[in-house]
Amino acid sequence: MLEVKNLSKTYEGGKKSLRDVSFTAKAGEVTAIIGPSGAGKTTLLRSINQLITDDSGQILFDGQNIRELSRRQLKQTRSKIGMIFQNYNLIEPLTTIENVLHGSLARKSTIAGVLSLYSKQEKQEALQLIDEVGLKEFAFNYCSDLSGGQKQRVGIARSLMQHPKMMLCDEPIASLDPRSTTMVMTILRRLADEKQLMILINLHQVDIAKTYADHLIGLNNGRIVFDGQAAEATDRQIEAIYSGVDSLVTE
Structure with missing residues (x-):
């Protein structure tokens, strides 16, 4: 299991990219992270893998707080985390x-x-x-x-x-045609099911997220505004993720 607790990140100039973000992800599940551009999706994935230094919070993976690991320990932990990039x-x-x-x-x-x-x-x-x-x-x-x-x-x-035990996918289908998108998403779905991998994936396409993901996280302005089952997310909740709200969206 991955458990993120109260994760925050502020860039130079005072831009708050993550604001007290907390959620859990499980083995065998695809967790899709959606939200408008600049919502903090890429920052969140890069924080989980500690490719950037965040400000505060906890990232608990494989029984360890990744944020507190030594350089050597972090290298060992990263070997268990696959990373899929938009630019390959x-x-x-x-x-x-x-x-x-x-x-x-x-x-x-x-x-x-x-x-x-x-x-x-x-x-x-x-x-x-x-x-x-x-x-x-x-x-x-x-x-x-x-x-x-x-x-x-x-x-x-x-x-x-x-x-790996976990794969982090940062907009892996952003530049792909529909056929290639289907192939890539089908593979990721199969890996979660058959290999019990924990897969976190940043997406812009809501329909793809609802089709392939188990768990949906909606980010806006660095805050989680939706956290629930992907198939159960309503049009109203999706609209609220992109319009911007300051609290968790519920029916």
């Missing part, structure tokens, strides 16, 4: 399998990582994961030659190579 974050001159194998670097020595020394078992696992995301025939293609949807699926396979 791949090394495009490398092949699909080479990018996927990079997901195992946290388990390797520095020398083995620098020299790209991967075992036969690791290569077999990478190929299996590439097959799982529907890219078997592209395993040895350069990522620069892949479409956006294919690149995003490479990113998912790379994250799975980490053996």
Whole structure:
């Protein structure tokens, strides 16, 4: 379980990006985070992974408060957290399998990582994961030659190579066409169901959130204004998330 308690973040200039944010997320669930641009969605995901330094609160994951970990401990914890980026974050001159194998670097020595020394078992696992995301025939293609949807699926396979317990997805379908969107969201839904992964995903598309997510969090101006079951969110509640309110939206 992930439990976020009273998380706050203020950027330079006094902009409050997160205001006393609290929620829980569970293994086997897809949690969609929605809200207008600038609501704090990306800041929230980056805080959970401590890619940015927030101001106060607790982020409890795997029995530890991530905000209190040493640098070494944080590195170990991050190895259990996959990250999917809007811009794919791949090394495009490398092949699909080479990018996927990079997901195992946290388990390797520095020398083995620098020299790209991967075992036969690791290569077999990478190929299996590439097959799982529907890219078997592209395993040895350069990522620069892949479409956006294919690149995003490479990113998912790379994250799975980490053996994560949680995946954080920051607008992973923002640049994708409808067909690729369906493929990526179907894969993420399947990973939650079959591998019992905890998946948190920032989305702009409310219909996609309600179709694929179990849990819905609505953010506006850094505050949580909705926290409930995605399928049960009403049009009135969705409208309130985007119009801006100062308290939790209920019927």
